[in-house]
Amino acid sequence: xxxxxxxxxxxxxxxxxxxxxxxxxxxxxxxxxxxxxxxxxxxxxxxxxxxxxxxxxxxxxxxxxxxxxxxxxxxxxxxxxxxxxxxxxxxxxxxxxxxxxxxxxxxxxxxxxxxxxxxxxxxxxxxxxxxxxxxxxxxxxxxxxxxxxxxxxxxxxxxxxxxxxxxxxxxxxxxxxxxxxxxxxxxxxxxxxxxxxxxxxxxxxxxxxxxxxxxxxxxxxxxxxxxxxxxxxxxxxxxxxxxxxxxxxxxxxxxxxxxxxxxxxxxxxxxxxxxxxxxxxxxxxxxxxxxxxxxxxxxxxxxxxxxxxxxxxxxxxxxxxxxxxxxxxxxxxxxxxxxxxxxxxxxxxxxxxxxxxxxxxxxxxxxxxxx
Ligand SMILES: Cc1cc2nc3c(=O)[nH]c(=O)nc-3n(C[C@H](O)[C@H](O)[C@H](O)COP(=O)(O)OP(=O)(O)OC[C@H]3O[C@@H](n4cnc5c(N)ncnc54)[C@H](O)[C@@H]3O)c2cc1C
Numbered sequence: 001x002x003x004x005x006x007x008x009x010x011x012x013x014x015x016x017x018x019x020x021x022x023x024x025x026x027x028x029x030x031x032x033x034x035x036x037x038x039x040x041x042x043x044x045x046x047x048x049x050x051x052x053x054x055x056x057x058x059x060x061x062x063x064x065x066x067x068x069x070x071x072x073x074x075x076x077x078x079x080x081x082x083x084x085x086x087x088x089x090x091x092x093x094x095x096x097x098x099x100x101x102x103x104x105x106x107x108x109x110x111x112x113x114x115x116x117x118x119x120x121x122x123x124x125x126x127x128x129x130x131x132x133x134x135x136x137x138x139x140x141x142x143x144x145x146x147x148x149x150x151x152x153x154x155x156x157x158x159x160x161x162x163x164x165x166x167x168x169x170x171x172x173x174x175x176x177x178x179x180x181x182x183x184x185x186x187x188x189x190x191x192x193x194x195x196x197x198x199x200x201x202x203x204x205x206x207x208x209x210x211x212x213x214x215x216x217x218x219x220x221x222x223x224x225x226x227x228x229x230x231x232x233x234x235x236x237x238x239x240x241x242x243x244x245x246x247x248x249x250x251x252x253x254x255x256x257x258x259x260x261x262x263x264x265x266x267x268x269x270x271x272x273x274x275x276x277x278x279x280x281x282x283x284x285x286x287x288x289x290x291x292x293x294x295x296x297x298x299x300x301x302x303x304x305x306x307x308x309x310x311x312x313x314x315x316x317x318x319x320x321x322x323x324x325x326x327x328x329x330x331x332x333x334x335x336x337x338x339x340x341x342x343x344x345x346x347x348x349x350x351x352x353x354x355x356x357x358x359x360x361x362x363x364x365x366x367x368x369x370x371x
Contacts, residue, residue, distance in 0.1 A: 001040055001045050001047055001049070001051070001052075002040070002042075003038075003040065004017045004026070004038045004040065004051045004052060004055065005037070005038070005055070005057070008031075008037070008263045008264065009263045009264050009266065009267040010057050010058075010264065010267065011037055011038070011055075011057065011264055012056070012057060012162075012164035012165075012167075012168070012262065012264045012268075013028065013035055013036040013037060013038075013137065013262070013264075014056060014140070014164055014165055014167065014168025014169075014171075015028060015036075015038075015140045015141075015143075015144055015168060015172075016054050016055065016056060016144065016168040016169070016171050016172040017038050017050075017051035017052075017054060017055060018038055019142070019144045019145055019172055020050050020051060020054045020172060021050065021051055022046070022048065022050065023044050023045065023046050024044065025040050025041045025042075025044035025045045025046075026038045026039065026040055026041075026051060027039055027041070030194075030195070032352070032356060033193050033195060033262075033352060034193045034194045034195020034196065034198070035137060035193060035194070035195075035262050035263075036137075036139065038051070054171050054172060055171070056164065056167035056168050056170070056171045056269075056276075057164075057264070057269055059171060060167065060269035060270065060276075061269075063167050063170050063171060063276045064272070064274040064275060064276055065274065065275055065276070065277075065278075065306045065307045066274060067306075067307060069273070069275075069304055069305065069306050069328060070304070070305045070311065070314075070325060070328070071302065071303070071304055071305075071325070071326050071327065071328040071330070071331055072302070072303040072304075072305065072314060072323050072324060072325050072326060073088070073284050073287055073291065073294050073300055073301070073302060073303075073323070073324050073326050074088045074089070074090045074093065074281075074284075074300070074301040074302070074303050074317065074321045074322070074323045075088045075089070075294065075296050075299070075300050075301070075321060075322045076088060076089030076090075076092060076093055076320060076321045076322075077320060077321060077322060078320075079298060081093075082221070082296065082298035082299050083221050083298060084128070084131055084132070085131055085132065085299060085301075086131075086132050086133040086218075086219045086283070086299065087225065087281075087282070087283040087284065087299040087300060087301040087302075088284065088296065088298075088299045088300040088301035088321070089299065089301065089321065090281040090301035090302075090303055090317070090321065091107070091130070091131060091160060091184075091281060091301075092127075092131060092320070093317040093320040093321040094158065094184060094279065094281075094313055094317055095107070095121070095127050095130075095158055095160075096124070096320055097313065097316040097317060097319075097320075098156060098157075098158040098182065099121070099122070099123070099124060099127060101156055102155070102156065103155055103156030103157060103158060103180075104120055104121065104122050104150055104155055104156075104157055104158070105120075105121045105122075105126075105127050105130065105157075105158045105160070106118055106119070106120055106121070106130075106143060106146075106147060106157065106158065106159045106160060106161075107119065107121070107127070107130030107160040107161070108130060108134050108138040108160075108161065109129045109130050109138075110129065110134065110216070113201075114201060114213055114216050115136075115139065115194065115197075115198070116134045116136045116137065116138040116139065116194065116197070117138055117139040117140075117141060118138050118139070118140050118141070118143045118161065118165075120143070120146055120150075130160070132217060132218060132219065133186075133218050133219055134218055135191075135192050135197070135218050135250070135251075135254055136191070136192050136193065136194045136196075136197035137162075137191040137192065137193070137194055137262060138161070138165075139194070140161075140165065140168075144168070144169055144172050144173075147159055147169060147173070147181070148172075148173060148177070151173070151177045151178065151180060151181055152177055154180070155180065156180040156181075156182070157180065157181050157182065158182045158184060159181070159182070159183055159184070160184040160185070160186075161184075161185065161186075162185065162186060162188045162191055163185040163186070163188055163268075163270035163271075163275070163276055163277070164188075164264070164268065164269075164270055165185075166183045166184070166185040166276050166277045167269075167270060167276045169183070170183060170276055182278055182279070182309060182313060183276065183277040183278050183279075184277055184278065184279045184280070184281060184313075185270075185275060185276060185277040185279075185280050185281075186280070186281060186282055187280060187281075187282035187302075187331075187335050187337050187338060188268075188270075188271070188337055189255075189337055189342060190261035190262070190265035190266075190268070190341075190342040191261055191262050191265060192253075192254050192260045192261050192262075193260045193261070193262070196250075196253060196260045196355075196360075197250070199355075199360040200249065200250050200253075200360070201213055202360070203249075203360050203361060203364070204236065204238075204245075204247070205238070208238045208239075208245075211238045211239040212238065212239060213236050213237070213238060214237050214238065214239060214240040215235075215236060215237035215244075216235075216236045216237075217233075217234070217235050217236075218233075218234055219233050219234070220233040220234070220235045220244075221233065221297075221298055221299065222235060222244075222246060224297035225283075225296070225297055225298060225299040225300070226288070226297075227283070227285045227286075230283065231248070231251045231252075231255050231256075232246075232248065232251070233246070234246065234247055234248065234250055234251055235247075249364060249368055252368045253364075253367070253368060256368075257345075257351070257367045257368060258342070258344060258345055259344065259345060259347065259348045259351040259352070259367070260351075261342065261344070265341060265342050266341050266342055266343060266344050267341060268337075268341040268342075271336075271337045271338065271339065271340055271341045271342075272338065272339065273328075273332060273338050273339070275304065275306045277306060277310075278305075278306055278307055278309035278310040278313065279303060279304065279305055279306060279309075279310040279313050279314070280302075280303070280304040280306060281301050281302070281303055281304075282301065282302050282331075282335065283299075283300070283301065283302065284300040284301055284302040284331070285302075285331075285334040285335065286330055286331075286333070286334045287300045290326065290330050291324075291326070294322075294324060302331050302335075303317075303323070304328070304331070351363060351367060354366060354367075
């Protein structure tokens with residue numbers, strides 16, 4: 001087989017094809033935008049077609065739940081958790097339950113260079129590293145294989161990630177081993193390029209005398225949690241000196257310029273109300289209008305319980321968080337990514353050509369400061 005996907009807009013880089021390949025003929029390789037794609041080593045390929053059969057982009061509808069869905073607001077009872085979370089700490093309430101029953105949690109972490117990659121957490125300390133939205137596509141490496149091993153060894157597993165990652169894992173795992181698997185996805189605007197994130201770090205480190213970033217928080221609670229503030233509050237520390245710097249360039253590239261996300265995000269099959277996971281978490285936009293007494297300046301999460309497993313999780317989360325049922329229509333109104341994928345500006349390819357020719361500072365000057 002030549003290639004797993006026909007067009008880049010049809011591949012989210014979920015790794016399901018890589019791990020299902022019986023002859024280990026597929027590796028994930030970064031393209032010029034820094035996104036990982038499956039590449040087939042032709043001499044190893046036996047042409048079985050499993051890689052295409054399993055693709056969650058091709059089989060997206062069969063992976064979705066259908067059926068009754070309930071919507072909840074969620075505010076963690078512990079203020080320190082709220083400060084360390086992006087919205088209302090739903091992820092911590094959920095993962096605490098799984099860890100307390102002896103399970104393991106998978107989520108997006110940083111490596112020592114602040115590259116985003118998924119990790120496996122068996123303790124709360126390890127899980128804490130998975131908190132907070134990280135706006136770059138995470139490298140899944142062999143995480144799907146680890147999840148499969150954990151389930152086969154009888155462990156309870158919570159896997160969290162973007163909807164396309166959750167769909168990939170669901171497609172990859174044999175159904176008969178998933179009784180103790182809990183899937184949690186995010187309402188996902190789209191996923192930025194790991195290369196741009198790296199270029200941005202290099203730019204900031206050079207600006208600060210060649211030092212090293214030692215702390216990063218994409219959406220800190222420096223400003224009150226509101227929709228208008230959701231594109232602010234990116235903070236970082238250099239060289240462990242205790243000073244926090246706030247900067248908006250990365251957000252401006254992500255949300256205002258809108259050119260740094262994966263091509264498949266504009267063709268996303270999972271930006272629908274019908275979800276692939278048991279539970280979906282996101283920011284409860286609009287809560288101050290619908291329920292002023294529930295609004296909290298440290299954040300409010302929305303939870304969608306998408307099936308009976310999701311409802312079970314919500315029941316257990318209530319020990320740690322204030323959770324109230326609310327009309328789903330509120331989020332259908334506020335969350336565009338429950339109905340349609342992101343659209344790219346027509347200068348997306350011009351942006352990448354400029355980046356490759358002129359470098360990061362040049363595109364920053366051209367697109368962030370002048371557009
Ligand atoms: C790329 C991206 C786009 C998003 N788009 C929207 C949106 O359009 N609307 C909206 O309401 N909310 C969106 N969110 C979700 C929102 O930012 C919060 O993650 C969510 O509200 C949960 O917050 P929390 O306080 O419960 O927990 P937190 O502790 O803040 O959440 C951490 C969770 O996010 C996961 N996560 C973090 N970064 C990544 C990543 N790069 N890839 C995969 N999983 C990751 C972790 O695995 C963990 O499960 C997005 C998140 C990301 C990462």
